[in-house]
Amino acid sequence: MQPYFFPYIGYFQLIRSVDRFVVYDNIKYTKKGWINRNRILQNGAPVWFSLPLMAGSDGLDIGARYLASDFKPESLLNRLHGTYRRAPCFEAVYQLAEGILRHPDPNLFAFLEYGLHRVCDHLGIQTEWVVSSRVPIDHDLKAQEKVIALCRAVGTDLYVNPIGGQSLYERAAFAEEGIELRFLQADPVEYRQFDAEFVPWLSILDVMMFNTVEEIQQRFLPGYTLL
Template sequence: MKLAGMQPYFFPYIGYFQLIAAADRFHLADNMQFIKNGWVHRNRILKNGEESLFSLSLKKDSHSLAIRDRQLSTAYDRSHLLHQFHVAYSKAPHFRDAYPVLERIVANESDNLFEYLKYSIFSLVGYLGIATQIGVLSDVPVAEGLSMQDRLLDECGRVGATTYINAIGGVGLYAKDAFRQRGIELQFLKPALNPYPQFREVFVPGLSIIDVMMFNSADRIHSELLYRYELL
């Protein structure tokens, strides 16, 4: 069984969904620390031909809290965020198919950051036709007091994983030999962010999945774009 996992991100780039699609089981890491300048609560879209940052408004709290312990701000304006998406992509070829998905996700009434993000990931996985089983990391009874690598090995053992697929950014964090000694193959997924037509001539790679959805049909994303990666 192939296992992968990651913190939940808000409308992440397509590489995130390639990682999900490459695995049989995927764990959303709810118990990891929220990183203020990370991508958990924000991402980028194409607006007026330029990259534009969008984000969730969060309640002010300690940055040491886990993702599952953070809350959305009472000032979070869902309609304003949807308006940003509408202005940016109303003339995109697949706007009519993709925008209702964004509306359902943004309208989710949960104020808990993790629950809000989990709903968005499940909704997007459904739209993209990904069949991977998705669970929550804290539901796996991993032993306490372990290093990052040993926690991952323990997680693999508890769910019966024979392969663990990590995002390419983890190359320097985990040793393939340590996994091999436990009978587990460690792979790293390197996305190939191939160009697709946008509003501008020069392709802007790595934007939110929103951009991909607006310029590509769900069928094309599922049959082609989700599988443009390399396993190292």
């Protein structure tokens, strides 16, 4: 799975649902995706917030990209403070976000992985992590073939992917290798966001600002279906 910047609740459901989570550092960075940006609530509407990156070739892997030298965490922290300061869980989540955004490593993969680990720790998710480049496979493989090779290398007979992967992966190809392919579909979630109309599927920051860890563990993390 690609690393994302404060991803939505479904990403953490996926991590929690498996025994071993493989995160990609040697996959191409994609523009206008979710790798270095996400959405938060602002004045009752979803707005983008992002990590600025140094200029780099479109062919570079995530692990070869870096944050811009003029990146200032204060800018994002000020936006979070202005947006969520009245949220019920603001203090603890703001401190968590501050610790992540002030992480000193400018490497994009290292920065994102650190943030994901910190959020998992906050939510009590203890799944084992594996970085893709450290798995002994042919890393020139692409797409489905690379995933199957990773599954074989780590010795699993079950691979779980987000629901969007239904258009990318074929159950028959995995079955030929003795691997069951399942897709995780997150259940719709809803919670109070101040007094505004609910906006779904925002960053995990939004979920954590309005819900205690216990509520997230009991209501949201188990809220998915494996297809």
